[in-house]
Amino acid sequence: xNDKKWIITGLVVFTVIILFPLWYNFGKAAxxxxxxxxxxxxxxxxxxxxxxxxxxxxxxxLDVWRSSVVRTGKRIYxxxxxxxxxxxxxxxxxxxVGCHTSKVExxxxxxxxxxxxxxxxxCHNAPKEAM
Amino acid sequence: MKNSRRSFLKIAxxxxxxxxxxxxxxxxxxxxxxxxxxxxxxxxxxxALTAKQWGMVIDMxxxxxxxxxxxxxxxxxxxxxxxxxxxKRHEIKWIWHEEFKNVFPDLESKYLDERSERLPVLVxxxxxxxxxxxxxxxxxxxxxxxxGIVLMDFHRCIGCRFxxxxxxxxxxSFNFRDPRPFIKEVDSGFPxxxxxxxxxxxxxxxxxxxxxxxxxxxxxxxxxxxxxxxDPESDVRKLLKENFSIRRKPSLGTGPAVYYIV
Numbered sequence: 001x002n003d004k005k006w007i008i009t010g011l012v013v014f015t016v017i018i019l020f021p022l023w024y025n026f027g028k029a030a031x032x033x034x035x036x037x038x039x040x041x042x043x044x045x046x047x048x049x050x051x052x053x054x055x056x057x058x059x060x061x062l063d064v065w066r067s068s069v070v071r072t073g074k075r076i077y078x079x080x081x082x083x084x085x086x087x088x089x090x091x092x093x094x095x096x097v098g099c100h101t102s103k104v105e106x107x108x109x110x111x112x113x114x115x116x117x118x119x120x121x122x123c124h125n126a127p128k129e130a131m
Numbered sequence: 132m133k134n135s136r137r138s139f140l141k142i143a144x145x146x147x148x149x150x151x152x153x154x155x156x157x158x159x160x161x162x163x164x165x166x167x168x169x170x171x172x173x174x175x176x177x178x179a180l181t182a183k184q185w186g187m188v189i190d191m192x193x194x195x196x197x198x199x200x201x202x203x204x205x206x207x208x209x210x211x212x213x214x215x216x217x218x219k220r221h222e223i224k225w226i227w228h229e230e231f232k233n234v235f236p237d238l239e240s241k242y243l244d245e246r247s248e249r250l251p252v253l254v255x256x257x258x259x260x261x262x263x264x265x266x267x268x269x270x271x272x273x274x275x276x277x278x279g280i281v282l283m284d285f286h287r288c289i290g291c292r293f294x295x296x297x298x299x300x301x302x303x304s305f306n307f308r309d310p311r312p313f314i315k316e317v318d319s320g321f322p323x324x325x326x327x328x329x330x331x332x333x334x335x336x337x338x339x340x341x342x343x344x345x346x347x348x349x350x351x352x353x354x355x356x357x358x359x360x361x362d363p364e365s366d367v368r369k370l371l372k373e374n375f376s377i378r379r380k381p382s383l384g385t386g387p388a389v390y391y392i393v
Contacts, residue, residue, distance in 0.1 A: 048171075065173075070284045073276065074173045075340050087173065091320050122325040123285060125317055 033113050036105040044099060048079050059118075062089065090124040097127045104129055178342030182359035184260065184279035185334055186388040187345075188370045189253055193354035197251045200228050206350035207332070212323045214313035223304040225332040226255040226347055237380060252391070253355075255347070256281060256302040256332035257379060260386030267297035273329075279360075279388060280334045290327040299383050303331045360388060 047054045065087045068074045077085045088095035100106045103126045207226045216222050228251040258281045264273050272287035295303045309326045324330050335345035348357045358365035376390040
């Protein structure tokens with residue numbers, strides 16, 4: 001019972017150290033980035049699905065599309081607006097990259113922020129950056 | 132804690148509620164999903180070429196020298212971003228040439244004629260009717276498509292190389308290294324591969340989808356014919372009707388779809 005002060009001090013030091021990442025970074029959260037739309041994407045005004053759905057579900061779409069293209073040979077997607085798209089990430093004008101012409105400004109902005117590292121570009125050719 | 136009928140009934144009621152809520156929660160969960168869209172459609176392009184079983188007839192009378200084959204190989208390898216590795220053991224190839232006696236070991240002869248002795252034979256994936264690689268693949272990354280093409284889904288390949296062991300024609304190559312630094316000029320019309328996947332000829336599935344013939348056929352000046360083997364009126368079937376042809380290792384029962392007119 002005589003070591004009360006040491007125990008309390010030790011506990012305080014321990015708490016401070018263990019919570020170091022929290023108090024050190026407090027109030028310094030990086031603002032969520034906004035992906036920059038290319039002029040072409042802006043002009044089109046509409047992706048294959050509404051913006052909110054693309055934001056939340058583009059990874060599922062890419063997954064469904066790649067199976068559709070490779071395994072069933074169905075390569076054209078007609079959206080609810082009646083527009084046809086080439087179901088391809090990286091080939092041609094009518095593919096994802098045809099409209100979203102910058103990987104750095106569009107894909108990487110959010111993926112880096114969220115620490116997501118998809119392996120798309122290990123094989124698929126990234127668009128040439130205008131830099 | 133003292134058990135009473137009252138507390139037992141309470142717990143039983145809560146448990147029943149928990150079990151009963153599962154389907155409701157599932158329904159909520161699925162309503163939040165974003166599929167490919169209900170009213171949206173996916174389909175083949177209008178110009179896409181289709182067949183029951185694509186096949187190829189290689190007329191070796193028109194391809195006598197290695198120089199005749201080079202443009203064909205180059206055409207394929209450049210549009211598919213096939214790397215040129217420095218070391219032989221890392222070699223990647225979709226279409227290449229071999230000696231006659233190695234391509235057709237069934238036709239082995241102690242005294243081979245002079246022409247066959249020096250004839251370079253163009254070889255590629257045979258897109259077999261009964262492909263052994265497809266049976267060996269544990270992830271169904273290699274599969275037989277509706278039109279007979281034995282295709283690879285590079286997304287799914289885990290690089291186990293069972294297919295390479297299963298293929299009796301050596302048609303498959305493994306990316307021991309990252310291929311990108313070894314591609315002279317990347318063609319943006321086709322992805323590259325990454326380290327750790329197997330690759331092979333795809334009968335130009337991506338070109339057939341837009342109504343074009345395979346690159347090797349176009350580059351061959353008519354020495355290679357391509358068409359539907361199940362259609363008796365097709366070019367390939369007409370060629371096979373008029374000429375004696377051979378296939379590679381037919382005794383194995385894989386049913387190669389590449390025929391050779393010697």
